[in-house]
Amino acid sequence: MRVLGALLCALLGLFAGGVPDNSPSAAAAPSEVYFPVTGHHVGEPFLSAWRARGGIPIIGYPLSEPIERDGMTVQYFERARFEWHPESAGSIWEVQGTLLGRWIAGGKTDPAFAPIPEGQTPPTNADNWFFPETRHNLSHGFKDYWEANGGLAGFGYPISEEFTEDGRTVQYFERARFEWHPENAGTPYVVLLGRLGADRAAADGVDTSPVTRRAGVPDYDPSLFSRSLSLPVLMYHRFGDPADRYQVPYWAFAQQLDWLLANGYTTVTLGQVYDYLAGYGTLPAKPVVLTFDDGFSSQWAAAAMLDERGMKGVFFITTGQPRMEDWQIKALSDQGHEIGAHTISHTVLTYLSDDRLWAELSVPKAHLEAVTGRPVEFLAYTYGEYDGRVIATTQAAGYRGAVAAWGGKEWTPEKWWFEPRIEISGYLSLGEFAAYVR
Numbered sequence: 526m527r528v529l530g531a532l533l534c535a536l537l538g539l540f541a542g543g544v545p546d547n548s549p550s551a552a553a554a555p556s557e558v559y560f561p562v563t564g565h566h567v568g569e570p571f572l573s574a575w576r577a578r579g580g581i582p583i584i585g586y587p588l589s590e591p592i593e594r595d596g597m598t599v600q601y602f603e604r605a606r607f608e609w610h611p612e613s614a615g616s617i618w619e620v621q622g623t624l625l626g627r628w629i630a631g632g633k634t635d636p637a638f639a640p641i642p643e644g645q646t647p648p649t650n651a652d653n654w655f656f657p658e659t660r661h662n663l664s665h666g667f668k669d670y671w672e673a674n675g676g677l678a679g680f681g682y683p684i685s686e687e688f689t690e691d692g693r694t695v696q697y698f699e700r701a702r703f704e705w706h707p708e709n710a711g712t713p714y715v716v717l718l719g720r721l722g723a724d725r726a727a728a729d730g731v732d733t734s735p736v737t738r739r740a741g742v743p744d745y746d747p748s749l750f751s752r753s754l755s756l757p758v759l760m761y762h763r764f765g766d767p768a769d770r771y772q773v774p775y776w777a778f779a780q781q782l783d784w785l786l787a788n789g790y791t792t793v794t795l796g797q798v799y800d801y802l803a804g805y806g807t808l809p810a811k812p813v814v815l816t817f818d819d820g821f822s823s824q825w826a827a828a829a830m831l832d833e834r835g836m837k838g839v840f841f842i843t844t845g846q847p848r849m850e851d852w853q854i855k856a857l858s859d860q861g862h863e864i865g866a867h868t869i870s871h872t873v874l875t876y877l878s879d880d881r882l883w884a885e886l887s888v889p890k891a892h893l894e895a896v897t898g899r900p901v902e903f904l905a906y907t908y909g910e911y912d913g914r915v916i917a918t919t920q921a922a923g924y925r926g927a928v929a930a931w932g933g934k935e936w937t938p939e940k941w942w943f944e945p946r947i948e949i950s951g952y953l954s955l956g957e958f959a960a961y962v963r
């Protein structure tokens with residue numbers, strides 16, 4: 526299944542982290558915090574990576590300050606060791622987790638570590654993934670946990686099959702050891718992670734004794750880092766007369782655009798907004814996103830109205846229903862508008878077979894990237910319908926984020942794969958439009 530090849534990029538995309546340094550709503554977010562439980566500080570760039578990769582439940586508390594080891598700056602946590610790679614500054618590779626699963630598995634001879642022989646190809650389906658990269662399987666409960674808590678970026682590929690060790694069902698990954706605890710079924714603790722960072726700290730002879738808090742460094746508290754924002758993301762379909770739910774007259778659209786400008790709004794792209802949610806960059810004081818679904822041909826003239834006003838839009842194209850031509854889509858992209866995907870056939874994604882779902886999400890992305898010569902990072906779910914499987918496939922297909930078709934204006938990192946939009950019907954008066962935006 527081609528899903529697996531795309532997993533790395535997709536999953537790593539989730540973990541781009543960082544703290545905005547000069548955006549109004551995040552001005553209070555600290556670049557260093559202190560953990561009284563273990564008596565250690567965590568600062569940038571490790572702090573953003575720690576938060577993005579699961580924080581206390583997944584990475585655990587810091588066990589050391591940043592120190593020099595193996596020719597680089599590292600910091601030990603309960604279940605990971607972070608390495609600083611300044612040559613990759615600004616990218617997701619700047620902070621990398623040491624491959625502690627490989628380290629702890631070194632020398633283990635259980636047959637479960639033997640790769641599945643070439644020539645045998647176990648199935649990849651909803652209950653089992655076979656990774657040709659390491660020739661191991663990932664199944665059922667361990668697979669669910671792996672997917673939900675960090676995937677490839679967090680844990681790496683499986684480097685063993687499931688097997689019994691010290692009376693427990695376990696599986697080893699490049700960066701982790703999973704332990705199955707059936708007594709915790711139905712809780713987040715049905716899988717417990719080995720304390721590989723602590724093991725490594727002991728093996729490396731690292732001093733883990735507490736240090737005194739530096740002056741002015743606050744205790745860690747998740748509420749210090751809220752990056753939510755109130756953001757009107759408006760959803761349009763067709764333009765022209767007569768007005769209907771999915772058709773806005775051009776004159777009404779012109780009024781709306783002029784109202785936005787007169788009231789101090791600035792159009793931004795989803796790329797800018799997701800950067801902001803991830804902790805990078807800044808947004809103007811009153812951002813608004815204008816999205817256009819399905820690629821209707823009447824959107825071409827609407828785009829010209831944006832261009833006249835120096836505004837940007839996001840066009841979610843349904844590639845199997847050609848309305849705008851490829852040259853038009855390329856021109857929109859060249860003009861600075863953002864091109865997103867909206868499936869091939871505009872069907873309800875939640876009802877599709879795995880194979881069909883994969884095609885509906887991956888084919889338009891590749892096609893639109895070929896047309897525009899630019900990455901296509903965002904998906905709009907058809908009819909706003911999604912579920913866990915659709916989200917997982919969207920991630921695997923390499924998207925950076927996705928939007929629904931309703932839900933108001935509160936954008937938060939927790940809604941990364943189903944951020945809300947506001948439908949703009951052709952029936953709205955300008956006053957009603959203003960009320961939706963404000």
Ligand SMILES: [Zn+2]
Pocket residue numbers: 818819867871907908
């Ligand atoms: Zn649509």
